[in-house]
Amino acid sequence: MGRLNIAFGDRSLSAAPFNLDDADLAWVRSTFDALNLDQKLGQLIIPICRDLSAEALDQQLALGVGGLHRLPRRAEAELRDSAAYAQLKAATPLLMTCDIEFSEKSSVGSGTFFPNQMAIGATGDRVHATRMGAMAAREAGYLGFNLSWSPIGDLAANFRSSVVNTRAFGADPAAVSAFVMEYHRGARENGFATCLKHWPGDGVDDRDQHFVTSRNSLPLDEWRTSFGKIYADAIADGVQIIMAGHITLPAYGASLGDDADSPQHMPASLNADLSIRLLRQELGFNGVVVSDATLMNGFGACGPRETIVPMCIENGCDILLFPKDTLEDIGHLRRGLETGLLTKERLDQAVLRVLALKASMGLHLSRGAIPDKSNKPQRLASKEHRQWAREASEAAVTLVKDTQHLLPLRPDKHRRILLAQPQERFSPSGPLQPLEIDRLLREAGFEVHCYQPDEPIDATAYDIAMYVQAEEGMSAKEHLGPRWSEFHGRFPASMNRLWHWLPTIYVSLGTPFLLYHMPECKTFVNAYSAILPMQQAVVDALMGKIAFSGRSPVDAFCGLPEAEN
Numbered sequence: 001m002g003r004l005n006i007a008f009g010d011r012s013l014s015a016a017p018f019n020l021d022d023a024d025l026a027w028v029r030s031t032f033d034a035l036n037l038d039q040k041l042g043q044l045i046i047p048i049c050r051d052l053s054a055e056a057l058d059q060q061l062a063l064g065v066g067g068l069h070r071l072p073r074r075a076e077a078e079l080r081d082s083a084a085y086a087q088l089k090a091a092t093p094l095l096m097t098c099d100i101e102f103s104e105k106s107s108v109g110s111g112t113f114f115p116n117q118m119a120i121g122a123t124g125d126r127v128h129a130t131r132m133g134a135m136a137a138r139e140a141g142y143l144g145f146n147l148s149w150s151p152i153g154d155l156a157a158n159f160r161s162s163v164v165n166t167r168a169f170g171a172d173p174a175a176v177s178a179f180v181m182e183y184h185r186g187a188r189e190n191g192f193a194t195c196l197k198h199w200p201g202d203g204v205d206d207r208d209q210h211f212v213t214s215r216n217s218l219p220l221d222e223w224r225t226s227f228g229k230i231y232a233d234a235i236a237d238g239v240q241i242i243m244a245g246h247i248t249l250p251a252y253g254a255s256l257g258d259d260a261d262s263p264q265h266m267p268a269s270l271n272a273d274l275s276i277r278l279l280r281q282e283l284g285f286n287g288v289v290v291s292d293a294t295l296m297n298g299f300g301a302c303g304p305r306e307t308i309v310p311m312c313i314e315n316g317c318d319i320l321l322f323p324k325d326t327l328e329d330i331g332h333l334r335r336g337l338e339t340g341l342l343t344k345e346r347l348d349q350a351v352l353r354v355l356a357l358k359a360s361m362g363l364h365l366s367r368g369a370i371p372d373k374s375n376k377p378q379r380l381a382s383k384e385h386r387q388w389a390r391e392a393s394e395a396a397v398t399l400v401k402d403t404q405h406l407l408p409l410r411p412d413k414h415r416r417i418l419l420a421q422p423q424e425r426f427s428p429s430g431p432l433q434p435l436e437i438d439r440l441l442r443e444a445g446f447e448v449h450c451y452q453p454d455e456p457i458d459a460t461a462y463d464i465a466m467y468v469q470a471e472e473g474m475s476a477k478e479h480l481g482p483r484w485s486e487f488h489g490r491f492p493a494s495m496n497r498l499w500h501w502l503p504t505i506y507v508s509l510g511t512p513f514l515l516y517h518m519p520e521c522k523t524f525v526n527a528y529s530a531i532l533p534m535q536q537a538v539v540d541a542l543m544g545k546i547a548f549s550g551r552s553p554v555d556a557f558c559g560l561p562e563a564e565n
Contacts, residue, residue, distance in 0.1 A: 117132075154197075210475050231279070252273060
């Protein structure tokens with residue numbers, strides 16, 4: 001059994017990526033020795049906390065959980081107060097986790113809105129990735145977080161994947177690896193632990209692991225030179241945490257043949273071959289492996305929860321993320337020990353790694369104390385961060401094509417604009433802010449009429465037309481293609497296109513792959529992110545006030561030669 005070949009002891013705890021000294025190691029060992037069985041099991045679980053009341057937090061803390069996951073879009077005072085309360089009440093300092101991906105859904109609500117990863121990839125300049133990591137650590141750290149489950153090391157290899165898409169730095173493994181390491185550098189230098197997801201790599205399958213166990217179907221040699229290289233580089237660079245996805249890698253299991261410990265259809269979050277043999281033994285990762293959210297159907301579809309919860313830890317994960325019910329999952333782990341689904345050896349290894357991570361973050365010394373309010377001007381929505389967001393946005397806007405030579409726009413030549421943009425915007429979790437392109441164009445001197453579905457078009461009333469769509473890659477968002485019925489009305493009106501009447505520009509403030517659905521569009525701009533600085537950068541670039549500096553980090557033509565014309 002490959003999982004039994006891992007030697008583990010003080011040398012492992014002192015080695016990279018923990019790098020503990022004797023005092024740190026003494027704290028880990030003394031804390032571990034003081035934990036009873038239920039407290040050990042609790043250290044392996046991080047619940048998601050939507051209720052931040054003292055009563056709700058007390059219920060989780062009483063179970064000895066290893067950390068708490070909160071949503072960074074909550075109010076500043078609520079986040080700071082709940083973090084201070086939880087760390088004060090916790091017997092062992094907590095991992096206070098979040099997802100700072102800088103999408104519209106995953107940003108610090110009271111902080112700076114910064115472009116997403118693909119926009120940063122389009123800049124071609126790694127300094128923006130360094131700033132991205134620094135900003136995540138500074139702003140989230142001020143709110144009492146100490147760890148973000150970011151960045152994403154996936155590849156936007158399949159343009160049909162909506163769950164990766166703009167969440168990735170791009171499709172080129174070397175570029176993605178470089179941006180990942182710069183993000184990590186920025187985060188570490190500003191006091192955050194570093195994580196990489198989603199092992200063994202997402203973006204090949206067009207399915208979403210929130211809904212189904214998905215598959216990385218690459219041949220093994222191709223995987224090793226792409227996703228494998230990204231993870232190997234990050235491990236050599238000292239990444240502390242790797243998130244195991246509900247993603248399979250059948251080629252690796254096939255290469256093991258009869259020596260495989262786990263079925264090929266099992267995802268990394270439940271697969272000892274992937275998360276112990278390949279990740280730990282072959283790639284040499286000594287840090288913490290965290291499962292992706294175990295509420296996702298890509299996990300739950302693999303078996304009854306009483307079986308797969310202990311399997312998750314036994315087969316390589318050290319932390320189980322987002323239990324359905326914390327007390328219930330602790331019971332599943334305890335019964336797993338009794339039935340042999342979970343061994344004491346794997347339990348102890350996982351607990352020691354979690355404690356070593358906490359010591360490597362200095363939590364045993366700081367007890368997770370949050371920064372004083374006097375630090376706010378430098379850490380939360382600072383002038384420097386806003387400038388970084390403007391610079392990154394301006395560097396990312398990409399002119400994919402303008403075969404009709406329509407640009408730049410000028411109020412004296414293109415004054416009357418017919419603008420089609422979404423009237424209401426939603427993520428899978430709720431509403432999003434309205435776009436402001438119409439206001440920005442008016443302030444720049446244009447007359448803008450916002451087109452309504454089913455409205456007759458009088459071509460003589462306008463000089464040009466413009467579509468604006470803003471659909472970022474996002475978890476649980478099933479479709480990122482053009483919303484023709486929202487623009488034009490129900491079928492058959494949805495077959496209309498504004499370029500049938502007027503010279504037209506299409507701007508995507510999200511997915512870069514829309515030309516697949518409209519190869520005949522003659523002027524197309526990718527801007528990747530819908531944050532306000534990006535909207536302003538788009539208007540400035542359309543008018544020639546700034547250059548189109550971005551370079552596509554993916555194939556925006558989706559392999560269609562006709563889309564290039």
